[in-house]
Amino acid sequence: MDPTEQLRRDIVEIGRRLWTRGFVASNDGNISVRLGPDRLLMTPSGVSKVDMTPEMMVVTDLEGTVVSSAPGRKPSSEILMHLVAYAERPDVGAVVHAHPPISTGFAVAGIPLDRAVLAEVVTTLGSIPIADYGTPSTRELAEAVRPHLRAHDGLLLANHGAVALGKDLFGAYYKMETIEHFARISLVARLLGREHLLSREEVDRLQQLRGSYGIETPAPICPDPPPAATGDQSVCQIVYAPSSGGERLVPETPAVGGGAPAAGSFATEGGIRLTYGQLTALIDEAVRQFVGPQRDD
Numbered sequence: 220m221d222p223t224e225q226l227r228r229d230i231v232e233i234g235r236r237l238w239t240r241g242f243v244a245s246n247d248g249n250i251s252v253r254l255g256p257d258r259l260l261m262t263p264s265g266v267s268k269v270d271m272t273p274e275m276m277v278v279t280d281l282e283g284t285v286v287s288s289a290p291g292r293k294p295s296s297e298i299l300m301h302l303v304a305y306a307e308r309p310d311v312g313a314v315v316h317a318h319p320p321i322s323t324g325f326a327v328a329g330i331p332l333d334r335a336v337l338a339e340v341v342t343t344l345g346s347i348p349i350a351d352y353g354t355p356s357t358r359e360l361a362e363a364v365r366p367h368l369r370a371h372d373g374l375l376l377a378n379h380g381a382v383a384l385g386k387d388l389f390g391a392y393y394k395m396e397t398i399e400h401f402a403r404i405s406l407v408a409r410l411l412g413r414e415h416l417l418s419r420e421e422v423d424r425l426q427q428l429r430g431s432y433g434i435e436t437p438a439p440i441c442p443d444p445p446p447a448a449t450g451d452q453s454v455c456q457i458v459y460a461p462s463s464g465g466e467r468l469v470p471e472t473p474a475v476g477g478g479a480p481a482a483g484s485f486a487t488e489g490g491i492r493l494t495y496g497q498l499t500a501l502i503d504e505a506v507r508q509f510v511g512p513q514r515d516d
């Protein structure tokens with residue numbers, strides 16, 4: 220089969236998987252792949268990812284000019300973000316963007332997926348930071364994403380969704396699956412009230428294993444502590460992993476990042492964390508029981 224035809228079919232298949240998994244609704248999401256040195260194949264705008272057919276895909280150059288398309292078909296409205304990804308990363312062959320609900324929830328909450336929790340994620344993706352908010356389909360969003368693309372294959376878009384980069388189409392798609400799976404596990408751990416982190420020593424060990432597994436990542440994990448509080452996420456990946464003195468797991472959730480345990484949850488062994496409102500309600504209830512019900516309502 221003509222390799223371009225195969226790529227068209229692969230995009231259709233990945234669109235079907237994105238939709239089936241609930242990673243997109245309506246016409247959300249977009250997928251692209253390199254077709255040689257100066258051509259891209261991209262999903263069309265305005266089509267649900269489950270309703271695509273191979274001939275709908277649009278061929279563009281690396282500036283986004285349409286080279287060929289079926290009548291009336293335009294490339295994805297998010298093409299600028301894809302173009303920036305290819306411009307920044309010559310090693311990237313495909314880009315997948317979607318709105319998976321749990322990772323997008325983290326993006327809405329402003330909580331990056333940057334804690335060393337799962338060995339597989341540390342090894343394959345490192346951290347998954349959040350790019351600043353930019354209006355969808357504009358250059359503003361593409362520029363917000365640009366600095367993070369240099370060192371990351373997966374990132375969240377503030378109040379929007381997630382992006383995954385890969386050597387090829389399925390490589391990018393599988394990273395999108397990993398991002399959402401990681402978000403789901405992180406959410407469950409945080410709902411349960413504790414998140415044991417992998418230690419810095421274990422993270423260093425996993426990073427060394429990347430090579431022997433043949434895993435290529437765009438940048439190394441930042442040394443600890445990461446470069447300043449701002450953290451230059453364009454040169455290395457900030458992964459929160461406390462030093463443990465030889466232990467592989469660190470039992471307490473450290474006070475880092477924006478991801479404090481959920482209010483009202485057990486934060487530490489024998490401890491409970493309450494919001495001010497919850498505490499006030501408890502005091503009101505205790506007073507009510509002590510003085511009896513008030514009669515002024």
Ligand SMILES: [Zn+2]
Nearest residue numbers: 248317355380
């Ligand atoms: Zn989007």
